[in-house]
Amino acid sequence: MTSTSGLEGIVATTSAVSSIIDDTLTYAGYNIDDLAENASFEEVVYLLWHQKLPNVDQLNEIKKQLAENAKIPQQVIDHFKTYPINNVHPMAALRTAVSLLGLFDDEADVMDTEANYRKAIRLQAQLPTVVSTFARIRKGLDPVEPRTDLSMAANFLFTLTAQEPNEVAVEAMNKALVLHADHELNASTFTARVCVATLSDVYSGITAAIGALKGPLHGGANEAVMKMLTEIGKVENAESYINEKLNNKEKIMGFGHRVYRQGDPRAKHLKEMSEKLSKITGESKWYEISTKVEELVTAQKPLPPNVDFYSASMYHSLGIDHDLFTPIFAVSRVSGWLAHILEQYDNNRLIRPRAEYVGPDKQIYIPLELRG
Numbered sequence: 001m002t003s004t005s006g007l008e009g010i011v012a013t014t015s016a017v018s019s020i021i022d023d024t025l026t027y028a029g030y031n032i033d034d035l036a037e038n039a040s041f042e043e044v045v046y047l048l049w050h051q052k053l054p055n056v057d058q059l060n061e062i063k064k065q066l067a068e069n070a071k072i073p074q075q076v077i078d079h080f081k082t083y084p085i086n087n088v089h090p091m092a093a094l095r096t097a098v099s100l101l102g103l104f105d106d107e108a109d110v111m112d113t114e115a116n117y118r119k120a121i122r123l124q125a126q127l128p129t130v131v132s133t134f135a136r137i138r139k140g141l142d143p144v145e146p147r148t149d150l151s152m153a154a155n156f157l158f159t160l161t162a163q164e165p166n167e168v169a170v171e172a173m174n175k176a177l178v179l180h181a182d183h184e185l186n187a188s189t190f191t192a193r194v195c196v197a198t199l200s201d202v203y204s205g206i207t208a209a210i211g212a213l214k215g216p217l218h219g220g221a222n223e224a225v226m227k228m229l230t231e232i233g234k235v236e237n238a239e240s241y242i243n244e245k246l247n248n249k250e251k252i253m254g255f256g257h258r259v260y261r262q263g264d265p266r267a268k269h270l271k272e273m274s275e276k277l278s279k280i281t282g283e284s285k286w287y288e289i290s291t292k293v294e295e296l297v298t299a300q301k302p303l304p305p306n307v308d309f310y311s312a313s314m315y316h317s318l319g320i321d322h323d324l325f326t327p328i329f330a331v332s333r334v335s336g337w338l339a340h341i342l343e344q345y346d347n348n349r350l351i352r353p354r355a356e357y358v359g360p361d362k363q364i365y366i367p368l369e370l371r372g
């Protein structure tokens with residue numbers, strides 16, 4: 001029995017949700033470029049959960065269900081108020097809140113297909129509100145109730161800022177939500193599938209997935225990118241900063257990918273949006289540092305930017321706090337996690353691989369008092 005480091009190249013399941021073939025990403029067969037240019041996030045949620053695009057009635061129905069379920073229980077809001085607020089990362093708050101939401105859902109442990117779909121709607125609807133509510137409470141601000149007449153992208157920004165966002169901000173947020181929604185068997189999705197394959201509940205699966213997304217080798221990279229851009233500070237510093245990192249064999253956040261070799265097809269859309277927003281805000285510095293970093297890294301290494309690289313400067317231009325970048329990733333990716341969870345339940349088998357044992361062999365038990 002031999003192991004494969006990081007399970008690289010191992011095909012661990014079948015899935016009809018999304019695919020990455022020859023560096024092309026599709027959701028249920030639809031190319032991500034097409035979806036990024038044309039689809040609303042609500043359409044993508046439907047697509048991932050049903051593996052077909054909704055017609056007008058189906059889209060209106062899912063929008064209505066999502067809008068009607070966007071409020072979060074007062075107990076979750078009150079819980080936030082008990083946190084040691086300066087020490088709590090919003091991803092930790094989100095992870096805890098999702099677990100808590102399960103306590104207030106009468107159907108949390110009901111395992112039939114319809115109940116699981118209803119939970120999917122509730123989680124998808126509530127996650128944005130959880131993130132924006134926590135973001136406000138930690139600043140001493142009152143939560144803003146989600147509106148039923150706004151898209152998910154607009155509502156997220158509205159509940160975060162208490163102001164109706166402009167058209168470009170909504171376009172940027174919608175694009176980010178569409179682009180982050182699913183990505184085959186990435187680490188957090190695999191985590192969700194492993195969890196629910198024990199026939200554990202949807203809340204447990206999503207809580208586990210949030211924990212996996214939080215790390216800087218996965219979703220946490222977008223916040224780490226902004227930290228790097230801030231440390232670089234100005235375009236002129238980029239070269240020495242990047243050279244030092246590469247010489248020290250340190251990783252440049254937002255670059256590289258386990259599956260893509262030629263590049264992440266999502267990055268160009270975020271780059272475009274980052275540039276557009278930087279022109280509107282008049283603060284082009286972060287976009288310029290980003291393009292300089294891309295030029296420097298790709299000149300030295302076959303490491304193109306991934307989805308996390310340009311999303312950082314884009315979210316910054318939207319005025320979003322840097323530690324909310326990864327929670328926003330979760331607001332989108334919960335759609336993919338839920339699609340995979342529903343698919344896993346539909347045709348379940350326990351996921352239980354093997355480990356190649358590399359420890360000592362044939363040990364003899366020594367009584368405690370004789371051990372050195």
Ligand SMILES: CC(=O)SCCNC(=O)CCNC(=O)[C@H](O)C(C)(C)COP(=O)(O)OP(=O)(O)OC[C@H]1O[C@@H](n2cnc3c(N)ncnc32)[C@H](O)[C@@H]1OP(=O)(O)O
Pocket residue numbers: 006216217218219221249250251252253254255256257258259303306307308
């Ligand atoms: C949404 C997402 O999750 S996208 C990924 C977000 N994560 C990041 O941006 C963090 C930075 N990137 C990385 O750490 C990696 O590229 C990962 C985790 C994304 C992929 O990792 P793996 O497929 O396991 O590649 P691994 O980490 O083994 O790297 C292979 C080689 O490329 C190098 N490398 C990979 N990524 C980078 C990077 N960002 N900067 C510098 N070198 C890198 C490694 O140092 C290693 O070099 P070596 O063979 O000389 O030791």
Ligand SMILES: O=C([O-])CC(=O)C(=O)O
Pocket residue numbers: 182183185186187218258259306307
């Ligand atoms: O697929 C991966 O390994 C990571 C990634 O890009 C994602 O989850 O969007």
